[in-house]
Structures are given as C-alpha cells and as structure tokens.
Amino acid sequence: MGNFPTTVKHCLSYEELIQDYPWLARWLQEEKRALTHEYPEYVKIVEVGPRDGLQNEKEMVPTGVKIQLIDMLSETGLPVIEATSFVSSKWVPQMADHTEVLQAIHRSSHVRYPVLTPNMHGFQDAVAAGATEVAVFGSASETFSRKNINCSIDESILRFEEVICTAKQRQIPVRGYVSCALGCPYEGPIESTKVAEVVKRLYELGCYEVSLGDTIGVGTPGSMAKMLHSVKKEVPSSALAVHCHDTYGQALANILTALQMGICTVDSSVAGLGGCPYAQGASGNVSTEDVLYMLHGMGIKTGVDLSKVIEAGDFICKALNRKTNSKVAQARGDYSVHCRMKKINT
Amino acid sequence: FSFFNISPVQWLVQVGASAGKALPQRVKIVEVGPRDGLQNEKTLVPTEVKIHLIDMLSEAGLPVIEATSFVSPEWVPQMADQVEVMKGINRRPGVSYPVLTPNLKGFQAAVKAGAAEVAIFGAASELFSKKNINCSVDESLQRFEEVTKAAKEAGVRVRGYVSCVLGCPYEGQVSPDKVAQVAKRLYSMGCYEISLGDTIGVGTPGGMAELLEAVSREVPVDALAVHCHDTYGQALANILIALQMGISVVDSSVAGLGGCPYAQGASGNVATEDVVYMLHGLGIQTGVDLPKLMDAGAFICRSLNRKTSSKVAQATCKL
Numbered sequence: 001m002g003n004f005p006t007t008v009k010h011c012l013s014y015e016e017l018i019q020d021y022p023w024l025a026r027w028l029q030e031e032k033r034a035l036t037h038e039y040p041e042y043v044k045i046v047e048v049g050p051r052d053g054l055q056n057e058k059e060m061v062p063t064g065v066k067i068q069l070i071d072m073l074s075e076t077g078l079p080v081i082e083a084t085s086f087v088s089s090k091w092v093p094q095m096a097d098h099t100e101v102l103q104a105i106h107r108s109s110h111v112r113y114p115v116l117t118p119n120m121h122g123f124q125d126a127v128a129a130g131a132t133e134v135a136v137f138g139s140a141s142e143t144f145s146r147k148n149i150n151c152s153i154d155e156s157i158l159r160f161e162e163v164i165c166t167a168k169q170r171q172i173p174v175r176g177y178v179s180c181a182l183g184c185p186y187e188g189p190i191e192s193t194k195v196a197e198v199v200k201r202l203y204e205l206g207c208y209e210v211s212l213g214d215t216i217g218v219g220t221p222g223s224m225a226k227m228l229h230s231v232k233k234e235v236p237s238s239a240l241a242v243h244c245h246d247t248y249g250q251a252l253a254n255i256l257t258a259l260q261m262g263i264c265t266v267d268s269s270v271a272g273l274g275g276c277p278y279a280q281g282a283s284g285n286v287s288t289e290d291v292l293y294m295l296h297g298m299g300i301k302t303g304v305d306l307s308k309v310i311e312a313g314d315f316i317c318k319a320l321n322r323k324t325n326s327k328v329a330q331a332r333g334d335y336s337v338h339c340r341m342k343k344i345n346t
Numbered sequence: 347f348s349f350f351n352i353s354p355v356q357w358l359v360q361v362g363a364s365a366g367k368a369l370p371q372r373v374k375i376v377e378v379g380p381r382d383g384l385q386n387e388k389t390l391v392p393t394e395v396k397i398h399l400i401d402m403l404s405e406a407g408l409p410v411i412e413a414t415s416f417v418s419p420e421w422v423p424q425m426a427d428q429v430e431v432m433k434g435i436n437r438r439p440g441v442s443y444p445v446l447t448p449n450l451k452g453f454q455a456a457v458k459a460g461a462a463e464v465a466i467f468g469a470a471s472e473l474f475s476k477k478n479i480n481c482s483v484d485e486s487l488q489r490f491e492e493v494t495k496a497a498k499e500a501g502v503r504v505r506g507y508v509s510c511v512l513g514c515p516y517e518g519q520v521s522p523d524k525v526a527q528v529a530k531r532l533y534s535m536g537c538y539e540i541s542l543g544d545t546i547g548v549g550t551p552g553g554m555a556e557l558l559e560a561v562s563r564e565v566p567v568d569a570l571a572v573h574c575h576d577t578y579g580q581a582l583a584n585i586l587i588a589l590q591m592g593i594s595v596v597d598s599s600v601a602g603l604g605g606c607p608y609a610q611g612a613s614g615n616v617a618t619e620d621v622v623y624m625l626h627g628l629g630i631q632t633g634v635d636l637p638k639l640m641d642a643g644a645f646i647c648r649s650l651n652r653k654t655s656s657k658v659a660q661a662t663c664k665l
Contacts (some may be wrong), residue, residue: 220628249623255583256551331612
C-alpha cells in the first residue's frame with residue numbers, strides 16, 4: 001500500500017474519510033443525486049372509480065350511491081374524478097344514469113369531472129348534461145378494437161376526430177386513452193412502436209393528455225420502460241399518464257417505473273374497484289389508496305387526503321357488499337396499528 | 347489523478363454509495379412459505395402436507411427453501427413437527443434448506459435432525475425485540491454469537507435476519523443507521539447473508555433506498571437480501587428499488603402465505619409467484635418454473651382451505 005496516496009487508504013474506510021473531510025459527505029450526496037432517480041415533486045391522480053371501476057362491477061349501483069361516492073371523493077382533494085360514461089345503456093347498463101349522475105353531483109371548483117364519450121352522439125348528450133371535459137378511448141391492438149367497439153383502430157380514430165374537433169370548438173378539453181398498451185388478451189404482446197403511433201395520433205388530433213392503459217395488467221417494469229421509451233419520442237411526458245391494472249400484482253412497480261421515467265399523472269380507482277373482464281375473478285384497477293400510500297411515503301405531493309379516500313372506499317364497498325381490493329384499506333382496518341403507523345406514513 | 351480510467355468523482359461516488367446500477371442478471375429467491383408463511387397461518391397443517399409442499403417447491407426450481415423452525419413448540423405449535431419435517435423431505439441436490447434456530451439449544455436440535463444451514467433473527471427495534479423474544483437487541487445478539495460460533499465449528503452456514511427495518515409496530519419509525527449496526531454485527535459474527543425484513547410492510551421505495559444506502563456502507567450489497575411484506579401493497583415496488591440498488595436476493599412466500607400478526611386480516615409476505623412474474627418480465631433469471639410454483643401454491647391453499655394471496659395465481663387470463 002506504500003505507493004497509494006492517502007485518499008485511497010482513506011477510501012477503504014468511508015467513515016474515516018468523512019471525518020477528515022466533512023464537506024465530502026455533502027458533495028457525494030449531490031453527485032449521487034445526479035446518478036439516482038429523480039421523481040416528480042407532484043403527481044396528479046385521476047380517479048376512475050366511479051366510471052371505470054363501477055362499469056366493471058357486477059352489482060348494479062343505485063344512482064344515489066354513485067352520486068354520494070363522487071361527492072365523497074370530491075372532498076378528498078382528488079383533482080380529477082371520472083364521473084360517468086355517455087355510452088349506450090344497451091352496452092353498459094351500469095352507466096345508464098349518466099345524465100342524472102352528472103347533473104346531481106356537487107361539483108367542487110377544485111375538481112374536474114371528465115366523462116367518456118365514444119362518439120358524437122355520446123358527446124352531444126354529455127354536453128347537454130353539462131359536461132366540461134370528455135374522454136375518448138383508442139386501442140393499440142386491432143383485434144381488441146374490433147372486439148370491443150366493433151371497428152378498426154383507424155375507423156375509431158376517425159370517429160374521435162369528429163368528437164375532438166367539436167370539443168375544441170366548444171373549448172372542452174379531451175383526454176385520450178390507449179388500451180392494451182402493454183399487452184392484449186387476443187393478440188398477446190403489443191409492439192411499443194404501435195402504441196406510440198396511436199398515442200401520437202390522439203395527441204396530434206388535440207387530446208391534451210393520453211393515458212396509457214395496461215388493460216389486462218400483464219405489464220412489468222421492463223415492458224413499461226420499453227413502451228414509455230417509444231411513446232416519449234412522440235409525445236412529451238407532461239402529456240402522458242399511466243393507467244395500470246393490478247391483475248398480476250405489478251401495478252405499483254409499473255407506476256414506480258413510470259415515475260422514474262418522468263410521468264407525473266397516474267390513474268387509479270378507489271378501493272381498486274373494477275375487476276378484469278378478461279380474467280375471471282381477478283382484480284383490475286390499481287387502488288387509489290395503495291398508490292397514494294406509495295407516493296406520500298416517497299415524499300411526492302398529491303394534494304389528496306388518504307384517510308378520506310379510505311372512507312369513500314369503505315362506503316362504496318359496503319354499498320356493493322364486497323371487500324376492498326386496497327391493501328392499505330385492509331391494513332388500516334386495525335385501528336391500533338393505524339395509530340402507531342401514522343408516525344410513518346399518512 | 348485518475349484511477350481505473352474513471353473520473354475521481356465517479357470513483358468517490360462508487361466508494362460512498364451504491365446507486366443507479368443496472369439490474370442483476372440473476373436473482374436468488376429464498377422461499378419462506380413453509381416456515382414464515384405457515385407459522386403465521388391460523389390452521390395447523392399436518393406434517394405430510396408440509397413435506398409435500400416442500401417437495402413440490404424443490405421441484406419448482408427454488409434454490410433455497412426455509413423448511414422449518416427449531417423454536418419451542420410451546421411458542422410456535424405450527425412448527426412442533428420440525429424434526430419429522432427435516433427428516434421427511436426429499437432434499438434436491440443443489441437446494442438449500444435452512445431452518446430457524448433462535449438459540450444454541452435449537453441449533454443443536456437442528457444439526458441433530460440433519461440441518462446444513464440455519465438462520466437467526468435479530469431486530470432493529472428494542473421494543474420489538476423485548477416483546478417478540480423477551481430480551482434486548484444486544485442480549486439477542488449475544489445469544490446468536492453462541493449459535494454462530496457453534497455453527498462455524500460444525501461447518502454449518504448461518505443466515506441472519508433483521509426485522510422491523512422500515513418500521514416497528516411499537517416504536518414506529520426505525521433509524522436506518524440502527525438497522526445498519528445490527529446488520530453489521532450479524533455479518534461480523536459470521537452470517538453469510540443478511541435479510542432485511544419490512545416486518546409490517548409499511549416501507550415505501552424512498553425509505554427502502556435510504557435504508558439500503560445506509561446498510562450497504564456496512565455490509566457488502568452481495569451479502570444482503572430483502573424480505574418485503576405486502577401488508578400495504580408496497581412489496582413489489584420496494585423489491586424493484588432494491589434490485590436497482592444492487593440487491594440480488596429476494597425472500598418471498600408461495601401463495602403469499604402468512605398474514606400479518608400486527609394488522610388483523612391484512613396480508614403479510616409477498617407472493618413468490620408475483621415476484622417471479624416481475625423478475626421474468628424484466629428478463630432476470632431465477633431458475634424457477636412458474637407453473638410448477640403455482641401448482642405448489644394451489645396445493646397448499648387447498649390444504650389450508652384458503653384463497654391464494656398471489657395475484658398472478660388469481661388471474662386466469664393467459665398471455
């Protein structure tokens with residue numbers, strides 16, 4: 001060791017090095033920050049429980065319950081709550097009361113209430129009912145598009161173009177969704193370049209934001225990273241959101257990956273409402289409570305009060321006579337543990 | 347000033363911290379279902395069922411399967427058949443079957459029953475140590491030193507566990523430095539690997555990163571493992587962060603066996619199936635055959651008359 005300078009010998013004992021050069025600890029922290037992941041300071045949560053969640057629940061939910069759920073969610077600090085869907089009640093009976101729901105909810109000035117509009121007819125009904133934001137649903141898989149909405153991807157985009165143009169004229173923002181972004185129940189794996197193509201088309205048509213849906217929850221951090229890498233080449237991260245399903249338990253890991261890649265909008269569903277129509281008995285949407293727990297634990301702001309979301313989740317689960325899918329809600333059921341744990345994460 | 351063709355800054359950063367590494371190519375799964383899992387299940391499981399479960403897990407390609415625990419049956423009735431299980435299992439070559447040994451007496455009984463590897467359990471929280479094993483952290487470490495000494499003489503490997511690394515049901519917050527101290531002592535005593543347990547599953551990726559940073563300054567990252575509980579749904583995200591920080595050993599439990607004794611009705615261990623699904627999706631090798639693993643999970647759930655906690659097992663949609 002005779003030829004080694006003092007620094008090297010010191011480096012063999014990190015503690016001694018820091019003792020002799022106290023400024024080094026701070027400098028190393030700064031350099032390390034440059035090499036480690038940067039996370040967004042704020043993440044916008046888009047709550048899809050009342051629409052995507054309830055739409056996929058077997059039990060028919062009375063209109064009064066839907067309204068109360070949305071009103072409770074409006075008090076939690078959630079900035080966006082997808083209220084209902086203006087699809088034909090023939091196809092989606094759960095959403096037959098769309099007009100009633102939209103007109104009866106108490107709209108908080110801090111919250112946006114987008115509604116689904118699959119076509120011009122739905123859009124016109126939505127506007128007549130007082131909608132101030134709408135959403136359109138594309139797919140990255142041809143087969144899924146045909147099976148789900150009975151037309152090709154191209155045909156569906158033409159349909160949405162009409163909606164988006166009209167919405168633009170009325171200054172109504174439009175959110176785009178792309179399903180099967182990480183896999184399709186019919187086609188299997190989906191090329192990330194195909195996803196990017198569809199996202200780009202929706203964005204260029206005028207969607208202010210495009211939500212990338214892992215419709216059957218098969219994605220893992222690797223496929224999420226690959227897909228986002230392709231999509232980010234075409235659309236800025238600030239206009240992207242992730243909509244992860246937890247069917248295979250991968251949602252939070254996938255969301256974490258998305259955050260590491262600069263995404264700062266996450267869709268989720270209170271109590272993890274909404275099973276997967278393609279996997280019998282399996283779960284679907286990721287729970288808002290579990291997402292919030294992770295974000296808050298990481299010091300990321302959301303503006304949302306977790307305990308109020310848990311209350312809203314409790315309410316809807318009682319009404320649906322089902323257990324919550326949220327692990328946080330299940331764990332917090334034990335009040336005594338909850339008290340001590342408040343010291344760690346709220 | 348330039349060593350090994352990297353800049354001084356990069357070199358110093360590598361000395362001081364481990365961050366931003368590429369994911370490991372291979373991850374060793376330590377299957378704790380038969381011990382940690384069953385120990386926390388209310389239903390008492392017949393010995394033959396335990397043996398069959400372990401044999402199925404061996405066939406699934408798991409490299410390490412925690413078989414049983416040599417604690418007093420008075421405290422843990424589920425593990426009363428410890429000797430029978432050790433003698434009854436079909437030991438696959440290349441697979442390790444560690445057993446828990448809380449003290450010298452347990453260690454001696456384990457070796458007599460044919461154990462070739464043992465595990466000892468420390469805690470990073472004083473209150474948890476007192477409530478769980480009725481002594482302080484220091485006292486427990488002294489007890490374990492007896493075990494590690496005897497193990498060295500007998501040529502038996504010892505794995506160390508540290509519980510409450512990201513939070514304690516009694517103390518709340520736990521300092522990463524305290525965890526690092528306990529891990530360091532276990533490592534210096536002779537434990538070849540230290541498993542860091544988020545006992546109540548309260549940890550999140552930020553806390554996990556901070557913890558691993560502190561611990562990896564005292565114990566080489568190759569000798570560390572993570573044992574994440576999924577009580578708050580955070581396990582896979584925490585495991586992902588750990589992988590990103592150079593960890594390549596992950597504990598998990600088939601079918602997510604083992605609830606959380608501190609939160610009624612809540613889940614505990616992360617499900618091996620869900621971990622393997624993520625790792626394989628990331629292109630990381632584990633040597634595990636997922637369909638065979640799922641068979642083992644289905645078997646034990648039928649025997650326990652309970653639903654699986656694994657989401658992968660619940661999903662019937664096949665891609």
